Amino acid sequence: MKVLLTGAGGLVGGALAPLLTGIGHSITRVSHLQPWPELAGHDAVVHLAGENIAAGRWTPERKTRIRDSRAQMTRQLCETVTKLASPPRVIVCASAIGYYGNRGDEILREESAAGADFLAEVCRDWEAATKPAVDAGIRVVNLRFGVILSATGGALAKMLTPFKLGLGGVIGDGRQWMSWIALDDAVGVISNALANETLRGPVNVVAPQPLTNREFTKTLGRVLRRPAVFPLPAFALQWTFGEMADALLLSSQRVEPAELSAGGYRFRFPELEGALRHLLGKQAP
Numbered sequence: 001m002k003v004l005l006t007g008a009g010g011l012v013g014g015a016l017a018p019l020l021t022g023i024g025h026s027i028t029r030v031s032h033l034q035p036w037p038e039l040a041g042h043d044a045v046v047h048l049a050g051e052n053i054a055a056g057r058w059t060p061e062r063k064t065r066i067r068d069s070r071a072q073m074t075r076q077l078c079e080t081v082t083k084l085a086s087p088p089r090v091i092v093c094a095s096a097i098g099y100y101g102n103r104g105d106e107i108l109r110e111e112s113a114a115g116a117d118f119l120a121e122v123c124r125d126w127e128a129a130t131k132p133a134v135d136a137g138i139r140v141v142n143l144r145f146g147v148i149l150s151a152t153g154g155a156l157a158k159m160l161t162p163f164k165l166g167l168g169g170v171i172g173d174g175r176q177w178m179s180w181i182a183l184d185d186a187v188g189v190i191s192n193a194l195a196n197e198t199l200r201g202p203v204n205v206v207a208p209q210p211l212t213n214r215e216f217t218k219t220l221g222r223v224l225r226r227p228a229v230f231p232l233p234a235f236a237l238q239w240t241f242g243e244m245a246d247a248l249l250l251s252s253q254r255v256e257p258a259e260l261s262a263g264g265y266r267f268r269f270p271e272l273e274g275a276l277r278h279l280l281g282k283q284a285p
Contacts, residue, residue, distance in 0.1 A: 001024075001025045001043045001044055003042065003044045004045045005045075005048070006045075006046070006048055006077075007031070007047070007048030007049035008027075008030055008031055008048075009031045011148065011152070012187060012190075015184075015186075016046065016048075016187045016190055016191075017029060019187050020191065025194075030049070031049075036076075036077070039084060040084050043088055043089055043090075045081065045090075045091045045093075046092045046194070047077060047091060047092070049073060050069045050070045051066045051069040053066055053119070053244070053248070057244060067122050067125065070129070071125035074093060075129035078091065078130050078131070078132040081138070082138070087133075087136065089138065089139060090138065090139045090141065090194060090197075091139070092140075093127075094145060095123050095126050095127050096144055097145065097255045098120060098122070098251075099115065099119075099124060099127070100120065101115015101120040101253075102251040102253070103115065103254070105177070106254060107256060109255075110201070110202045110203065110204055110258055117246075118243065127142045140201070141193045142201060142203065143189065143190065143203050144204050145186060145205045146178075146181045146205060146206035146253075148180075149181065149183060150279060151280055159220065160224075163224050163226055165226075166226050166227050167230050168220065168226065169217060169228050169229055169232060170217045171249050172234040172249070174214030175214065176212065176213050176251060177211070177254035178210060178213055178216050179204075179254065180211075182207070182268065185205075185268055185269055186205060189205050189265065196263060199263055201259075203257075204255050204258065204259065206256070206257050207257070207267060207269065207271075208256070208257055209272065210255060219273050219276065223280060224282070232249075237249055237250065
């Protein structure tokens with residue numbers, strides 16, 4: 001299969017490309033800032049590109065870039081491929097569990113309603129932007145990623161230094177749910193979505209065992225053999241990061257991978273401790 005991969009230089013794209021080439025696919029890599037290459041002749045598109053949402057405070061200008069880099073770029077891509085003589089058979093497009101907003105202890109599945117905050121609106125527009133491809137009969141999979149765990153990037157990488165120094169702790173009151181996925185499974189799900197022709201529409205890309213932030217913190221401290229007793233108060237995060245703190249650090253999303261489970265996807269790392277030990281190279285005592 002010839003696959004066009006956008007966001008190839010990002011955390012997920014960088015891990016996905018060698019996986020796909022290793023199983024025989026041909027990859028056309030597109031970084032976030034590049035213009036679209038020649039789209040004809042591709043059997044599939046994996047669209048991961050988008051402005052980094054955690055790179056700084058959400059000023060009005062940054063919020064516009066975040067939205068446009070997802071919804072506008074995705075719509076442009078989908079409208080372009082529908083005009084090809086031989087369009088791709090499948091488009092796998094990133095989305096996020098931010099779609100659901102802050103939902104407390106509610107169990108969230110793919111059919112759950114969207115939230116009402118900024119990230120929820122972005123994700124809703126992002127997924128709606130694939131409609132031209134859906135209307136043209138192309139199979140579209142909207143992957144709602146949870147917190148992707150990797151030692152080399154993303155949320156976990158940012159946590160490691162304070163935890164290793166014994167300065168880690170819960171965020172806010174620690175009761176917010178964290179729905180996570182190991183990087184190995186994140187790319188595994190994308191590969192599965194390319195091959196599994198029954199998979200379409202929204203798909204929650206999260207491990208089957210979400211945890212509260214307090215449970216996550218306790219597990220990470222145990223794996224690193226470090227105390228985790230220094231909390232980060234909600235007011236301090238809100239003062240430092242503004243709206244972004246509420247959406248990314250304090251928001252609660254208890255998400256189930258219902259579509260993946262129904263489709264028989266086998267997680268390499270269904271439990272957090274096993275995932276962390278693998279990612280961080282820590283053997284069990």
